[in-house]
Amino acid sequence: MRLDKFLSDMGCGTRSELKKVIRKGLVKVGGQTVKDPGFQVGEDADVVLDGMPVCYQRFVYMMMNKPQDVITATSDSRDVTVKDLLEMDRYAGTDTEEEAAAAASRRDIAPVGRLDKDTEGLILLTNDGDLSHRLLSPKRHVDKVYYAVLERPADESDAGAFAAGLEITDEDPFTAMPAELKLMEDRKEVFLTIREGKYHQVKRMFAQRGNTVLFLRRVSMGPLELDETLEPGQWRLLTAEETEALREI
Numbered sequence: 597m598r599l600d601k602f603l604s605d606m607g608c609g610t611r612s613e614l615k616k617v618i619r620k621g622l623v624k625v626g627g628q629t630v631k632d633p634g635f636q637v638g639e640d641a642d643v644v645l646d647g648m649p650v651c652y653q654r655f656v657y658m659m660m661n662k663p664q665d666v667i668t669a670t671s672d673s674r675d676v677t678v679k680d681l682l683e684m685d686r687y688a689g690t691d692t693e694e695e696a697a698a699a700a701s702r703r704d705i706a707p708v709g710r711l712d713k714d715t716e717g718l719i720l721l722t723n724d725g726d727l728s729h730r731l732l733s734p735k736r737h738v739d740k741v742y743y744a745v746l747e748r749p750a751d752e753s754d755a756g757a758f759a760a761g762l763e764i765t766d767e768d769p770f771t772a773m774p775a776e777l778k779l780m781e782d783r784k785e786v787f788l789t790i791r792e793g794k795y796h797q798v799k800r801m802f803a804q805r806g807n808t809v810l811f812l813r814r815v816s817m818g819p820l821e822l823d824e825t826l827e828p829g830q831w832r833l834l835t836a837e838e839t840e841a842l843r844e845i
């Protein structure tokens with residue numbers, strides 16, 4: 597890849613800023629000053645910017661506890677997006693801050709899947725398109741677990757209907773795949789595991805049962821669980837174990 601891309605991917609500046617920096621002779625590759633921004637480097641190149649070594653990381657993975665009133669998008673003219681929240685004052689990881697800052701400043705990061713504006717909880721953000729595709733593929737049936745607060749208590753008949761594969765008969769009908777409903781002591785609080793991700797799926801499933809979801813939070817996606825220490829709006833990088841577990845999907 598080009599040297600200016602290598603550096604901009606690592607959050608060292610914009611391509612145009614970096615072209616100037618490179619032309620000024622502030623970048624060395626393999627110990628030699630390189631003044632050509634288009635100079636080709638590999639991912640393992642020994643690149644030093646103004647005395648600071650820059651290691652290339654191809655893929656970055658972060659989890660966020662999406663707050664309500666924020667949309668799952670990368671940019672929007674009206675609403676705050678999850679990508680807008682990737683700022684260091686919302687970073688709640690224990691990794692080095694430089695690594696997190698470099699990851700957060702990458703332009704190729706996108707959220708995996710979508711939560712409604714009023715839904716809280718686990719959002720994975722990454723630039724690993726293949727992984728994203730696998731997690732979202734309708735063929736893979738990755739479990740997504742939601743905690744919901746309902747207007748009315750749910751009961752065993754709801755659990756039975758969900759387990760059997762609920763017919764949704766709204767304006768966009770479909771048959772939901774069997775889903776698991778776990779009732780809490782206060783039956784207005786439930787955990788629902790679904791294996792697909794249709795638009796407003798959880799809300800529509802409860803609406804079909806004559807109920808209303810008052811609050812919704814995604815707590816897991818496949819092997820990835822929402823880190824409960826993350827306040828709404830906070831994020832962190834995934835651990836090596838979490839990334840590995842996702843890659844095994």
Ligand code: URA
Binds near residue numbers: 710711713795799
């Ligand atoms: N189901 C919903 O209804 N909303 C979400 O945000 C996610 C799943």
